[in-house]
Amino acid sequence: MDNSEQPQQIPVIIIGLNTGQENYEYSMRELAELVEANNMTVAKRLDQSLDRPNSATYFGSGKVDELRQVAAAEDVQVVVANDELSPSQLSNLASQTNTRVIDRTALIIEIFANRAQSREAKIQVQIAKLQYQLPRLQTADNVVLDQQSGGGGLANRGAGETKLEMDRRVITKQIAHLRHELNEIAKGEQTKRKQRDKTGIPTAALVGYTNAGKSTIMNRLVSQYGLAEHKQVFTKNMLFATLDTSVRQLNFPGNKRCLLSDTVGFVSKLPTHLVEAFKSTLAEVANADLLVEVIDYSDPHYQEMMKTTERTLAQIGIKDKPLLYVFNKADKTDFDYPTMEGDDRLVISSFDDSSIELLMKTIEKHLFKDYVTATMLVPFNAGQVVSYLNEHANILSTKYVSDGTELQLELPREDFQRYQQYVVD
Known part of the structure; x- marks a missing residue:
């Protein structure tokens, strides 16, 4: 078999310091996935339990010696640490083990740069x-x-x-x-957001862990409810496949529309520098009327992923937003799907049509809960009002009477107030 076109996988040793943190094993497994996402392969793993990192070398002296011996025996030139290391820790560890040392922060930045x-x-x-x-x-x-x-x-x-x-x-x-x-770029995006805000169209944003299936859900919704099916977003089974925010319009029955955005995925210990740098991209999340958190239900660590998402949202100043939890990839579990648990928890598979239908109805329910049902009598000489309502409201019935056009309809609260004069008891 010819593997000439396959990029060569760089062997690395991953190292971690267990200081008693509850999610240590999970973070090390995630480090291995990050390594693989960066065209590397884990040759060995070394762990040490300490109360705190060694200020000079991260590991204790004995473990540093072991690391040097393992690197030499395995002929591995790269070591990846599970934490962000200080400049002196990086330098000392590299010189004492004769390797190139990369910390978790540098690794994630490198992956982002490649994506x-x-x-x-x-x-x-x-x-x-x-x-x-x-x-x-x-x-x-x-x-x-x-x-x-x-x-x-x-x-x-x-x-x-x-x-x-x-x-x-x-x-x-x-x-x-x-x-x-x-x-300058952010100003342009802000102008676009202001223009969208003027339309009064509600917005929802997909958030959650990287590789949880956000972009796949986005594409399924666009395919079934979007204006243009060709406006699909990039999907691939890898970490951080999506770095750019994509915004698409979805159409519901009854002249209801919403804007849905797909955003960069999160990961534990996401570097502060990256969070700060991506704040302009994540502005779509900050301005959304509803957050749709997509969770990989098939991952045994999904609860830890939810905590990471919660921490990251808090880090960028997003609190008290209406949140819909979507437990995706149920087809890889023994759980029934699609199912609804309460008003804000769904269990679905993004590849299942009935799951997408349930998700769409639930998003509609949350975004349009402030819609008002009313009866309006519009005089014949105000035909432009009827035209507007036919285009922007959900018309339940139309009746022509002697005084004008009688409409039973659902409409946004602001439109209800705008046309209050036509409301009949």
Whole structure:
């Protein structure tokens, strides 16, 4: 079999420090998945239990020696740590084990960089990358300078300090420039959101863990209820397949419409720099009338994933939003589907038509709960009002009487107030 087109998988050792955290095993399993998402393969795994990380090397000295021996025996040059390491921890661990050490934050940023497609996403990732690099310049630059020069002494040290200061200035300027560019893009998106807000169309946003099936659900809803079936969003069974927010219009029976957005997925220990950088993308979530949290029900750690989603939403300042829980991938479990538990919990499979129908009806119920049922009598000389209502309201019946057109209808509360003069008891 010819594997020449397959990218070579880089073998790595994953390492983790168990300080007594409840979700340690889960986070290590997730680290292995992140490694695989970055075209790497786990050759070995090393764990240590400590009260706190070693300030110099993350692991204790004995475990560092073991790591060095395992890396040499397995001929592995890359180590991936389950936490964000300090600059000195990265440098010391790398030098004492003769490996390249990547921490969890750098790994996730690297995955985001490989997945980014739009200009906005690329800028957001680049900002996060530069912010991560900024405090880590000194260690890296000193090593490079020592290797480049055969001399020693004060002259070398002075040149290193000068280069460090210069690099910091360059990166700081780059970040400022990229933020300005990102703000310009954000202004354009904000203008689009304001235009959508003026239409009064309610909005829902899909949120949740990466690879929970949000984009698949989005495509199924667009296919059955959207204006244009070709406006599908990218889906693939991998972490962080979607980094850009996509917004699509869905049509319900009775002239009801909503906007649905698909957003970047979350993961535990999502780097702060990335959360900050992606705030403009996540603005669709902040402005939504309803959050639809998609959960991979087939994953044994789904409850931990829900906690991660809750923490991430709080981190970007989103609280007290109406929330609909959608337990997806039930076809991979023994649970019955589609089923409804209370008003805000659904068990579905995104590949099941009846599941999508139930989800759509539930979204409709939540978004249009403030609709008012009324009877209006509109005079014949106000034909433009009848035209508007026929287009924007759910007309239950139409009757022509001597005084005008009598309509029984469901309509948004703001339209009900706008045409209050035509309401009859």
